[in-house]
Amino acid sequence: QVQLVQSGAEVKKPGASVKVSCKASGYTFSSNGISWVRQAPGQTFEWMGWITPYSGDTKYELNLQDRVTLTTDTSTSTAYMELRSLRPDDTAVYYCARDASAYDISVADYWGQGTLVTVSS
Amino acid sequence: SHVLTQPLSVSVAPGKTARITCGGKDVGSKSVHWYQQKPGQAPVLVIYYDDDRPSGIPDRFSGSNSGDTATLTIRRVEAGDEADYYCQMWDDNSDHPYVFGTGTKVTVL
Numbered sequence: 001q002v003q004l005v006q007s008g009a010e011v012k013k014p015g016a017s018v019k020v021s022c023k024a025s026g027y028t029f030s031s032n033g034i035s036w037v038r039q040a041p042g043q044t045f046e047w048m049g050w051i052t053p054y055s056g057d058t059k060y061e062l063n064l065q066d067r068v069t070l071t072t073d074t075s076t077s078t079a080y081m082e083l084r085s086l087r088p089d090d091t092a093v094y095y096c097a098r099d100a101s102a103y104d105i106s107v108a109d110y111w112g113q114g115t116l117v118t119v120s121s
Numbered sequence: 122s123h124v125l126t127q128p129l130s131v132s133v134a135p136g137k138t139a140r141i142t143c144g145g146k147d148v149g150s151k152s153v154h155w156y157q158q159k160p161g162q163a164p165v166l167v168i169y170y171d172d173d174r175p176s177g178i179p180d181r182f183s184g185s186n187s188g189d190t191a192t193l194t195i196r197r198v199e200a201g202d203e204a205d206y207y208c209q210m211w212d213d214n215s216d217h218p219y220v221f222g223t224g225t226k227v228t229v230l
Contacts, residue, residue, distance in 0.1 A: 035219075044207060045164075047219035062216050095163060105211055105219065107154050109175065111163040 002026040004112035011118045020115045022079040022096030029077035030054045033099035036081045038092040054102040086119045125222035132228045141225045143191040143208035151210045153191040159204045203229045
């Protein structure tokens with residue numbers, strides 16, 4: 001069965017960077033894109049970006065594109081999200097989600113368990 | 122950019138029907154997906170491309186989308202349906218193309 005297992009919770013100081021991993025199993029990793037979505041406490045979701053392991057192509061949310069980098073390692077079926085210059089309002093649960101298509105954004109059909117990132121001095 | 126507006130809460134008795142709306146300008150021209158999120162858990166896709174149901178999702182869940190409103194309908198509501206529900210759409214003509222709704226808390230009385 002499809003599984004996305006994310007790395008553990010992180011606590012960071014303002015200005016630092018965080019890198020969250022998402023290890024996929026149960027399907028052919030290069031056959032589907034991966035979106036990253038975050039959810040601040042008590043809020044709705046915010047899409048951060050999308051990457052396809054098939055070609056390495058990426059799409060980023062305009063407001064975050066200067067601070068976020070998405071990568072994949074096809075040898076380990078793992079996707080990564082790095083967020084730089086962290087601010088307290090980056091405190092959120094970060095999710096990876098498998099996209100139904102490898103070629104363009106479609107629908108996020110399976111989600112990881114989430115990674116809590118807390119930014120505090 | 123699109124804003125998808127949902128009612129803050131919907132209350133429904135067991136066995137009855139819950140309808141959750143997702144309003145946005147011309148949302149009917151886009152594909153809408155719906156997610157269920159229970160406390161402390163990751164979202165689960167319950168409806169995709171307006172009215173398709175993933176395998177494993179009961180046929181009590183259905184969707185529609187027309188004009189300025191998409192709707193998630195849950196028939197014969199059960200206690201286990203109590204959760205937050207979010208609509209989501211992709212609009213590649215927008216500066217902020219991947220949009221989630223504001224979310225609706227469904228309470229089973």
